[in-house]
Every structure is written in C-alpha cells, then in structure tokens.
Amino acid sequence: MGASQSRSDNGQVVFRSETPVQFSPDVVEQLSERQVSATPTPERQSTLDEHVRTRIQNEVKHLRKAEEEIQQEIRLALEKENLDREKAMAGQVSDEHGAGAGSVKSSAALMGDLEEIRSKIDRFQTRRSLANYPGLKASQEALVSCYKTHPTSSLDCWKEIANFKNSVAQLEKDYFKTLQ
Template sequence: MGASQSRPELVDEKVFRVEQPIQFSPDVVDQLSDHTASPTPTPERQSTLDEHIRSRIQNEVKQLRKEEEEVHKAIHSALEKENLDREKAMAGDASESGETGAGTIKSSAALFGDLEEIRAKIERFQARKELSNYPEIKSSQEALLSCYKAHPTTALECWREVSKFKASVAQLEQESFKTLH
C-alpha cells in the first residue's frame, strides 16, 4: 500500500560526453600539486592571515575594555546613588526621631564643610605656632638650650631658664585659647 510512496523513483541519468580532452596548464598542475603536498599556506598568505587575526583580536580587546569601563561607571554610579539614598534615609530617621546635636547623622556635604572648617582652624593654629612671631619664647628657648649645653652633666643648674620658658609658653597658650574661642 504505502510502499510505493516511500521508494525513491528512478531518475534518468544524463551523461555528457566531451569530444575534446580537458587540458590544464603546467602552472596550474604544479600549484595544485604544491598545495596538496604541503597543507600549510604560503608565507605571504600566512602573514595576511596572521595580520587579520591580530586585528580582530585587537578589536575584541578594545570592545571588551570599553564594555568593562561602562560596567565600572555603572557600578560606581549605582554605589554613589545607593550611598546618597542611605545617607538621606539615615538623616531622615535621625530628624524624625527628634535627635539634635552630636547624635545626628550629617550628609557628606555637611561633613565636608565641617572638615574644611577644622582644616582652616588647624592652619591658623600652625601659623601661630611658629616661634618667629613670638620673640619672648624664642629668646627663653635659646637661653634654655645654651644653659643645657653649658651644663651637660648638671641639668638642674638650669631651673631658672626652665621656669622662664614654661611661663612664656603658658602665656602663649592662654592667648591662643582666648583667640580660638
């Protein structure tokens, strides 16, 4: 029944006969025989292939680096956004609970401002700290050092210079304390 449909039909074969023989030039025959004898490409062809492969690899590396940079930027922006959201949430929680003063959580900008203010105070303090602006401390320091050099084994001989130096330093500390507050 169905056997006739599953059988392939016989196809009439057509055969063409060439009346003249096909001839190839000796160069073509030599080239074909050289290619079959050695499976490696010629040096010119190999260098072309190598250059093509190198360029494709370089293009892939550039593309991967570009994608990596985009991923880094995306991660950085996501982390930055997350940190800002967390700071806002923490600041909101602190202000809603009624906390004030030292217990509150400040934003990065506020903390940066506080840091700059402290830095300015430190710079003013460092400027005041220089002894060239305070000749009385400088002179008492020099007197104390010369006394110590004059009495290397009996340092207790310099008690007067030590007390003068301490008094001038205490006076400077009092002046500095008044100007800071």
C-alpha cells in the first residue's frame, strides 16, 4: 500500500485492449472524404457566409459614413467659396457705385434675379414635360411596365424598346422640322 504513494502519477491512464477496434467501411469513407474535401460542411459554410455578410455590411456602413463626411466637407468648402465670391462681387459693385465695402445688392435686384431663375425653371419644366407628346409618354410607360414585370429578363422587352426608340426618333424629326 505504501508503494502507491511513492509512485509519481502524471494523470494519464492508458488502457490496452486485447480486442481490436473495427470501424465500418462507411465511417472510414466518410472520415477520409472530410479530410480530402476542400469544401467546408454546410454548417461551416453557412457560418462563413454569415461572417462574410456581417463584415460586408460593416464595411458598407463605414464607407457610407466616410462618404457623408466627405460630402459635408465638400458642401462646407463650396459654401465658403460662394461666400468669398459674393463678398468679392459685393466689393466690386460697391466700388463702382461709390458705396462702402461690404454692401450687397438691393432687395429689388435680388428679387429680379429670383424671378429670372424661376422663369428659367418653368421653361425647363415645360420642355421636360411629356404631356405634349402622348405617343412618347405611352411608349415610355409601356417600357417601364415591361421592365417592372420582367426584372430578371429585360431582354423580353425588345418590342417596347423599339417602340420607345421610334417615338423618340419621331419626336426628334418633328423638333428639327420646327427649327427650319
């Protein structure tokens, strides 16, 4: 009994079996396929896919934030540039009229500029409007509808595309006739 206390025990116990362990051929084949196979298991693949999706989403968020910061910096720089230009223009106008530096245009001049801009916008909107061209509007709506009904096979809309192109070509011919 005293001999067991003087022996060093390293925590390992080894059992020796006199009966050989045998595995079925299916188990051996499955284990060898897992070692040879370069593709991960479906569970592992879904985990990898989720990890990749998460990293992509995080990177997209980071890029959007960086884009917003850059756009803000651009906006601020443009505002500063416009203010500097306006101050320079105001200085030139005041020098021409003998007024003190830093004076700006009168409210009547600003209202005139505003009305001019409004009229330009109105002219642009009327030119842009398709209400005067019902054939073009109808072919455009048919094309958009076709694209919406065939989102994955846009080549099925070839007839609508041809009709739209013909409508645009006809509109261009009519426009050039009015210029002559």
